[in-house]
Amino acid sequence: MSPTTTASPPSTGRTGDRIFSGLSKGAGIALLAIMAAIAVFLTARAVVAIRANEGNFLTTFEWNANADPPVFGIAVLLFGTVASSLIAMLLAVPVAVGIALFISHYAPRRLATPIGYVVDLLAAVPSIIYGLWGALFLVPRLTGLYEWLDQFFGWTGVLSYDGSPARSLMTVGILLAIMILPIITSVTREVFLQTPKANEEAALALGATRWEVVRMAVLPFGRSGVISASMLGLGRALGETMAVATVLSPAFLINLSLLESGGATFAQNIASQFKEAGSMGRDALIASGLVLFLLTLVVNGAARLIIARHKEYSGAAA
Amino acid sequence: MSDTDRTRNEPGPERRGGPPRPPEVAPENGGVAQEHDRAAHELAAVAPMVSGQSVPVHPETARPAEVPSETRVEEHQERVIITPPVRPPTMGLRRPRLPRWTPLGLAVGSLAFAVAVGLVAGLDSRVQWGLIAALVFVAANFALTAAVEGRRQAVDKLALSLIWTSFLVAVLPLASLVWETVARGIPTVSWDFLTHSMNGVLSWQQGGGIYHALLATLQQVALASLIAIPIGLLTAVYLVEYGRGSLARAITFFVDVMTGIPSIVAGLFVLTLWIMALDFGYSGFAGALALSILMMPIVVRATEEMLKLVPNELREAALALGVPKWRVILKVVLPTAIGGITTGVMLAIARIAGETAPILLLVFGSNLINANPFEGPQSSLPLFVYEQWGYGTEEAYDRAWAAALVLIVLIMILNLVARGVARWKAPKTGR
Known part of the structure; x- marks a missing residue:
């Protein structure tokens, strides 16, 4: 009796095992294949566009991809994307670190959990709704602030303002900052919560105030977490489409004053020009999309590498 | 972790030849190392006092190596300057502390100040009033704490204000977003809106649906x-x-x-x-x-x-x-x-x-x-x-x-x- 029961199940099990592990491995490989396919297909179309391009793809300041011969370059897009994302980072990171500290170390516990929930919910608000709110609510309310900035800092040139509707890169940066706050906050909060309790209590026992505990125990421990969270946020900001497309009043020029309208970003340019684009126009947009893809790939990859190294480190310490 | 701390701290008194720990503080310190935040705050207030009265360097204020040396120096000077030579008996070993209602009082005061400034200067934006009130509150809180409780406590209060501010700064736009969407969306949402398409509805016409x-x-x-x-x-x-x-x-x-x-x-x-x-x-x-x-x-x-x-x-x-x-x-x-x-x-x-x-x-x-x-x-x-x-x-x-x-x-x-x-x-x- 025992030989039959032990003999038959393993054989079926092994076949099933082979099928199942093959399936799951196949799914994993499919994911890799999709990533590779994205790079390959975008590159293929981009090469067609860049070959036909009469201007310099990197330095030309115009986008006439539908003209004959096509002339286009990504200089303006690169400037607009990087400038608005950097503004967003400068505004969002300190505030996000503040909120993360508030949730992890300052708020009363009864308040901290619901706030954490709300922050996570806000991360789920679709970008088009941020865009709608930005265009119809935020833009009219920023002119006052911009006039004030112009009055005191207009001489820098970067912050001069001509009184036009505030649909500028600065507005986009502010909106993007609001949008990436939740993601930076939630990652940073997780890292801060992992600070070894013993370190904090040791500092408290030595007579440190709460801020000194944060400065000496929490922030040094969470530094790499903050950096990687910021880069995740930066990746979001670089690729954001709809919020920029609704708020920005695009113009294909580099306006050094960030408060005045004009400029364009990669994603916004694709969304706004797509419907009017002919076949060459599409290929040109795909070429700019490839640059955006590589940009976010680098930023996200770096962020993930930092997180991975941090994980190993903290795992070894614990 | 507490083991390593002990090894760091214990040699302190012997090497420096400090006096033995006062008995009434030592057990409290042991408790802090385990759990209680509240006790730790008490101690934070107590520790400088105790040492201020006996000798400048004391086991309780001995710190791990990562504390920058200038903090200790400042602290030391501050202790010498601020600690009054004779304390009223009711105060015990505690430093002078601001009463618990101080932040509330300051908030009311700075609000009143901002309203006054706003009315006198004719600022029509309520946002500006709020900003003035916030700035006055933070500055007054810092200055008052620095004068009464000492610089470290004042920096702590400043950080607390900044962290609360960052929280409010973030909540405001997000709350506004939700509020705008709900307030401006509700009048149009109806059963008709949910069950009709936009077929034949021009952009300037009312009606249509999703x-x-x-x-x-x-x-x-x-x-x-x-x-x-x-x-x-x-x-x-x-x-x-x-x-x-x-x-x-x-x-x-x-x-x-x-x-x-x-x-x-x-x-x-x-x-x-x-x-x-x-x-x-x-x-x-x-x-x-x-x-x-x-x-x-x-x-x-x-x-x-x-x-x-x-x-x-x-x-x-x-x-x-x-x-x-x-x-x-x-x-x-x-x-x-x-x-x-x-x-x-x-x-x-x-x-x-x-x-x-x-x-x-x-x-x-x-x-x-x-x-x-x-x-x-x-x-x-x-x-x-x-x-x-x-x-x-x-x-x-x-x-x-x-x-x-x-x-x-x-x-x-x-x-x-x-x-x-x-x-x-x-x-x-x-x-």
Whole structure:
């Protein structure tokens, strides 16, 4: 009796095992294949566009991809994307670190959990709704602030303002900052919560105030977490489409004053020009999309590498 | 950790030849090292006092090496300057502290000041009044604390104000966003709005509805889920149960990177593959393909985390009974983690339901009801919002806000249900 029961199940099990592990491995490989396919297909179309391009793809300041011969370059897009994302980072990171500290170390516990929930919910608000709110609510309310900035800092040139509707890169940066706050906050909060309790209590026992505990125990421990969270946020900001497309009043020029309208970003340019684009126009947009893809790939990859190294480190310490 | 601290601290008194610890402080210190925050704060106030009265350097104020030396010097000077030579007996060993109602009093005072300034200077924006009040409050709080309790406490208060400010600064726009959407969306939302399409409604006319967009969004999201969930689940199973070596590491890394792909790039990819290379037309399915690319990494990540939480004892017990591995995974591992997996999948669905950019490129948009997602252009809720915004008339704005409200409600319901499932089915991790 025992030989039959032990003999038959393993054989079926092994076949099933082979099928199942093959399936799951196949799914994993499919994911890799999709990533590779994205790079390959975008590159293929981009090469067609860049070959036909009469201007310099990197330095030309115009986008006439539908003209004959096509002339286009990504200089303006690169400037607009990087400038608005950097503004967003400068505004969002300190505030996000503040909120993360508030949730992890300052708020009363009864308040901290619901706030954490709300922050996570806000991360789920679709970008088009941020865009709608930005265009119809935020833009009219920023002119006052911009006039004030112009009055005191207009001489820098970067912050001069001509009184036009505030649909500028600065507005986009502010909106993007609001949008990436939740993601930076939630990652940073997780890292801060992992600070070894013993370190904090040791500092408290030595007579440190709460801020000194944060400065000496929490922030040094969470530094790499903050950096990687910021880069995740930066990746979001670089690729954001709809919020920029609704708020920005695009113009294909580099306006050094960030408060005045004009400029364009990669994603916004694709969304706004797509419907009017002919076949060459599409290929040109795909070429700019490839640059955006590589940009976010680098930023996200770096962020993930930092997180991975941090994980190993903290795992070894614990 | 407390062991290392002890070894750091104990040699202190012997090396420096300080006096033995005062008996009334020592036990309190021991308690702090274990648990009590409150006691620690007491001590924070007490420690400098005690040493200030006896000798400058005292075991209680001895610090680990990472404290910059200038802090200690400042502290020392401050102690010498501020500590009065004779204390009233009721104060005991405590430093002078501001009464508990000080922040409230300061807040009222600075508000009154701001209102006065605002009225006198004729500032018409209430935002400016608020800013003045906030600045005055922070400055006054800092100065007062510095004068009474000392500089370190003042810096602590300053940090506290800044952290509260950052919290409020972040909450304000987000609250405004939700408020605007609800307040401007509700008047237009009605049963008619939910059950009619935009067929024949011009941009400056009232009426019309989102039925076509709602239907299309549900179809596209369902199709995307059908593609992404199996692949995502299987990939996560591979990573947790089978994956070893460089392939698993590569998949983990690229899943992470894939999470950050901009949605418009996913849209462009499907455009080149599906519409340009394979020559299909615009359709809801093309949009669903792009959405599934965005959804896969989220599903993988969430499932992977949940599968890792399943205790190994369960797997080992089942394997020890002679159950083949694939049946262990299907019958033991996945059912144990099903709550968390459901949550992750629903969050992923909520995430892609609001995507606009790939829909714009691949589904193209339509004012008519098209119930077939495989043929011809469709609409979608987020795309509907974008289109109506683009018309630029008040009537279209009303429709945009109303559609935005429906979209937000849909996504919030998905989120809340997902979190409910997570709480209800949370695996017991022994925390």
